[in-house]
Structures are given as C-alpha cells and as structure tokens.
Amino acid sequence: MLGYTITQWLFGIISFLSIMFALMVVFTRNPINSVLYLVLTFFCIAAHYLLLNAQFLAVVHIAVYAGAIMVLFLFVIMLMNLNQDSEPQKTMASKLIAGIIGGLLLVVLVGALKGTEQIQLSQSGHSEIGLVKNLGRVLFHEYLFPFEIVSILLLSALVGAIMIGKKEIK
Amino acid sequence: MLEFIIYKSIICTIIFVVSLGIAAYSTWWERKFAGLLQDRWGPSRAGIWGLLQPLADGGKMLFKEEIIPNVSNKFLFVLAPALFIVTAIMAGVLIPWGPSVKIGETFYALQVSDINVGVIFLLGVTSIGVYGIMIGGWASNNKYSLLGAIRASAQMISYELAMGIALIALIITAGGTLSFSEIVAAQDKGVANIVWQPLGFIIFFICALAETNRAPFDLAECETELVGGYHTEYSAFKLGLFLFAEYINMFVSSAVMAGFYFGGYNFPFAHELYQAMGLQEGSWIISLIGFGAYFTKTLIFISVFMWIRWTIPRFRYDQLMNLGWKSLLPLSLLNLLITVVVEYFRGNINL
Numbered sequence: 001m002l003g004y005t006i007t008q009w010l011f012g013i014i015s016f017l018s019i020m021f022a023l024m025v026v027f028t029r030n031p032i033n034s035v036l037y038l039v040l041t042f043f044c045i046a047a048h049y050l051l052l053n054a055q056f057l058a059v060v061h062i063a064v065y066a067g068a069i070m071v072l073f074l075f076v077i078m079l080m081n082l083n084q085d086s087e088p089q090k091t092m093a094s095k096l097i098a099g100i101i102g103g104l105l106l107v108v109l110v111g112a113l114k115g116t117e118q119i120q121l122s123q124s125g126h127s128e129i130g131l132v133k134n135l136g137r138v139l140f141h142e143y144l145f146p147f148e149i150v151s152i153l154l155l156s157a158l159v160g161a162i163m164i165g166k167k168e169i170k
Numbered sequence: 171m172l173e174f175i176i177y178k179s180i181i182c183t184i185i186f187v188v189s190l191g192i193a194a195y196s197t198w199w200e201r202k203f204a205g206l207l208q209d210r211w212g213p214s215r216a217g218i219w220g221l222l223q224p225l226a227d228g229g230k231m232l233f234k235e236e237i238i239p240n241v242s243n244k245f246l247f248v249l250a251p252a253l254f255i256v257t258a259i260m261a262g263v264l265i266p267w268g269p270s271v272k273i274g275e276t277f278y279a280l281q282v283s284d285i286n287v288g289v290i291f292l293l294g295v296t297s298i299g300v301y302g303i304m305i306g307g308w309a310s311n312n313k314y315s316l317l318g319a320i321r322a323s324a325q326m327i328s329y330e331l332a333m334g335i336a337l338i339a340l341i342i343t344a345g346g347t348l349s350f351s352e353i354v355a356a357q358d359k360g361v362a363n364i365v366w367q368p369l370g371f372i373i374f375f376i377c378a379l380a381e382t383n384r385a386p387f388d389l390a391e392c393e394t395e396l397v398g399g400y401h402t403e404y405s406a407f408k409l410g411l412f413l414f415a416e417y418i419n420m421f422v423s424s425a426v427m428a429g430f431y432f433g434g435y436n437f438p439f440a441h442e443l444y445q446a447m448g449l450q451e452g453s454w455i456i457s458l459i460g461f462g463a464y465f466t467k468t469l470i471f472i473s474v475f476m477w478i479r480w481t482i483p484r485f486r487y488d489q490l491m492n493l494g495w496k497s498l499l500p501l502s503l504l505n506l507l508i509t510v511v512v513e514y515f516r517g518n519i520n521l
Binding site for chain 1: 320
C-alpha cells in the first residue's frame with residue numbers, strides 16, 4: 001500500500017492519533033474532557049510501545065498511568081467540580097505571557113532537535129529486549145544497584161506523601 | 171493467515187456469546203439461589219423453572235422508555251455503560267478454556283490470545299474498568315451518582331493493591347511466568363496452586379468480590395444511602411448494560427480464580443482417565459472434558475459469589491477501607507514473604 005508496510009501505516013495512524021489527542025488535552029475547555037483525552041493519549045503511547053515489541057512496558061503503562069494515576073486526576077477534578085462557569089478567566093496579559101513562553105520553548109525544542117536526522121542511530125541490543133523475560137534479566141543482573149536505589153527513592157516518596165497527607169503530626 | 175483469522179474469529183465469537191449467555195443466566199441462577207436460601211421458589215412463571223426469565227428481563231429492558239437527563243454530558247453519559255461492558259468482556263480473552271485441539275498437524279489453543287504478560291494485562295483491564303463507573307457517575311450530574319462512582323472507584327483502587335501482591339506470590343509459585351496459559355499448564359504436572367497459596371487465594375477472592383462490586387462490598391449501589399448509586403440516572407438498556415457487566419465481571423473473575431488457583435482445565439487423575447479411555451494428546455474429546463472441568467469450576471465459583479451475597483450483610487464504608495488497607499494489604503505482603511521462603515526451601519528460587 002503506497003510503498004509502506006503495515007507497521008509503518010500503524011505507526012503513522014497511531015502517531016497522528018496521539019498528537020491529535022494531546023492537542024485536544026490542551027484545547028478542550030472542560031477539565032474532565034481534558035483528562036479523558038489524556039487517557040486516550042496514554043493508550044496511543046502504549047500502542048507505540050507495542051509496535052516496539054515492548055509488551056511489558058505497554059501493559060504497565062496502561063495499568064499505572066491510565067488505570068491508577070489518571071483515575072486520581074479524575075477524582076480530584078470531579079470533587080472540585082470545575083466547569084466553564086466557575087473557572088477563573090485569565091487576563092489578556094497572562095495569556096500573552098503564556099503564549100510568548102510557549103513559543104520560546106518551541107524554538108528551543110526545534111533548535112535542539114534540528115540536527116537529529118543527521119545522527120546515525122546504532123541498533124543496540126536486540127528486538128526482543130522489551131519482552132518481560134529479557135527485561136527482568138537485564139534489570140536484575142546488570143542494573144541491580146540502580147534498581148535498588150530507585151526503590152528506596154520510591155519508598156521515601158511514599159513516606160513523604162503519607163506525612164503530607166496526615167492531618168496532625170505527633 | 172486466512173486460516174488464523176478464521177480460527178480466531180470462531181474462538182472470539184464463541185467466548186463472546188458464552189460470556190453473554192452465562193451473564194444472562196447468572197441473573198436467573200442468582201434469583202433461584204436466593205429463593206433456595208430464603209426458602210421460597212424464586213422465578214417460576216416464565217417457562218419451565220422460570221428459565222425464560224432472563225429473556226423476559228432483557229425484553230423489558232429493551233422496550234422501556236429511555237431517559238437521558240437534560241443537564242448531563244450526553245456523549246459521556248452514553249459512552250459510560252458501553253465502556254464498562256467492553257472492559258468487562260476484554261479480560262475474557264486471556265482465559266485458556268481447555269487443552270489445545272489438534273486438527274491436521276497444528277495445535278489450536280482454546281484461548282483468544284496468549285499474552286506473555288497476561289497477569290499484568292488482567293490488572294490493567296480491571297483498573298480501566300473504573301472509568302465506565304466514574305464517567306457514568308459524573309455525567310449523570312447527580313449527587314448520588316457521583317458519590318456512588320467515587321465510592322466504587324476508591325474501592326476498586328484500594329483492593330487492586332492487595333490483589334496485585336497476591337498475584338505476585340502466585341507468579342512465584344507458578345514458576346515465574348506471567349502468561350495465563352502457562353500458569354494453568356504448570357498445574358498439570360504438579361498440584362493446583364491452592365495447595366501452596368491458601369492465604370493468597372483468600373486474599374484474591376475477597377479482592378475479586380470487591381473489584382466486581384458484589385455484596386458485601388456493593389457500597390457503590392447501596393440503596394439505603396445512595397438511591398441506586400452510580401446508575402441512578404440510567405434507564406432502559408443502559409442500566410441493563412451496567413447490571414449485565416457486573417455479571418460478566420463475576421463470570422470472568424470466577425474463571426480467573428478457577429484457572430489461577432484450582433488448576434483450570436486440569437483435574438486429579440486426568441491423565442490416568444485419558445489413558446484409560448485411550449485418547450491421544452490433542453484429541454478433541456480431551457479438550458471437551460478439560461473445558462467441562464474448567465466450566466464446572468467456574469460455575470461453582472459463581473454460585474459461591476451468590477451464596478456470599480445472600481449470607482453476609484453489607485459493610486460500612488470505613489469497615490471496607492479498613493479491611494482493604496489495614497488487613498488485606500499487610501496480609502498479602504506477609505503471604506508474599508511466606509511464599510518466597512517456602513519456594514526457596516522447595517528449591518524453585520535459586521539465588
């Protein structure tokens with residue numbers, strides 16, 4: 001089909017969808033719709049992981065981001081009951097400043113990514129590195145120490161979150 | 171390629187139809203079972219033993235007037251029940267219903283998809299199931315619906331943790347595989363996982379009750395406090411879909427428990443029986459017997475779900491949260507610790 005393989009077609013369609021949903025996150029007025037579009041974006045990114053043969057990452061991405069974190073987002077927004085009427089309207093000046101800052105960020109990103117197509121990518125590892133078996137072997141043999149450090153980091157974040165969430169600290 | 175597509179379509183269709191059929195007849199069996207426990211007849215007018223009752227209910231749901239509240243977000247309001255039932259059916263693709271059938275030279279697995287991260291896929295699908303309830307509750311623009319939705323999702327998130335940790339212990343026992351069919355197949359050689367995971371099974375079972383919003387954890391639709399919970403504003407077949415999805419969830423989680431902990435299509439002395447009958451591996455009769463064994467276990471679990479519903483009164487909300495966070499989560503961690511020690515001495519873990 002037009003000289004592309006099925007994988008390339010899928011990549012194109014999923015990329016288009018993920019960018020469109022990501023834009024919709026910003027452009028929709030209603031915060032609930034924003035969150036739901038963000039969930040759809042996460043699903044598209046998970047599909048990208050699948051295309052890269054990283055099934056473990058894809059499923060964990062859905063379980064953690066779409067399944068847990070975004071549900072909490074949805075919780076907070078539903079309880080705060082934000083809608084168009086009660087949302088504070090931004091002044092013209094703050095919109096202008098936000099526009100300028102966003103534009104500058106775009107310039108920086110374009111500048112940083114400009115030369116990337118000239119870099120030759122070396123194919124490191126093999127195509128089945130994303131499968132859970134190989135991933136586990138690499139993670140628990142070669143990168144065991146960083147893995148343990150990350151788990152301590154997560155533990156401290158957990159304790160911190162509980163401390164902040166407590167009403168009174170004895 | 172064509173052969174593959176035909177085979178998968180047939181499997182998909184069969185599992186889809188069976189899921190829906192079981193869900194429909196679960197409603198009938200739930201009433202019959204309630205009648206049995208409460209010393210009365212249950213449905214008896216529609217057909218013999220009331221067997222046409224689910225059809226009558228379905229017809230009633232279809233022909234009722236459909237009311238969409240004027241103030242709600244209409245698209246999300248319609249989307250929510252569809253989303254809920256889709257996620258309910260999705261987990262069914264993992265279940266290996268029986269030993270593979272050999273037709274010609276190839277083996278055909280009685281499973282829609284053997285995902286190599288099946289257990290995590292299962293957790294992912296259950297966590298996505300929350301969206302149907304939450305979106306439905308919010309889009310109804312009704313305080314009771316919102317409260318019901320928030321209760322349901324808080325409950326599902328809380329119990330997912332203990333469920334996940336119980337599953338980690340199960341994976342260690344099953345030999346470190348995340349694939350559903352391999353977990354079931356591993357119980358063919360040894361004993362069923364329940365022997366090594368009694369505590370894990372109890373935790374998983376309680377969490378499954380909570381995840382499917384069944385009594386005694388059905389606080390999301392607690393009539394005395396919340397009218398109808400998250401589906402208060404729903405009518406006609408949209409309400410039907412919500413109720414239906416609950417039964418599909420129940421069917422799938424029963425099948426998951428039967429597969430994870432009770433050997434799925436394996437049963438004691440299966441090989442001796444097959445040998446006595448003179449059956450070769452891959453024979454369709456073996457598949458049929460295996461499927462029958464799996465299905466019987468699943469139906470028994472569905473009946474246990476109902477038995478619990480008509481036995482134990484509903485929890486209070488703080489009791490529910492205390493049970494989830496203060497009992498089940500530490501217990502599941504303890505179970506994980508015990509499992510690791512036991513498996514180390516059984517020689518399944520080499521350090």
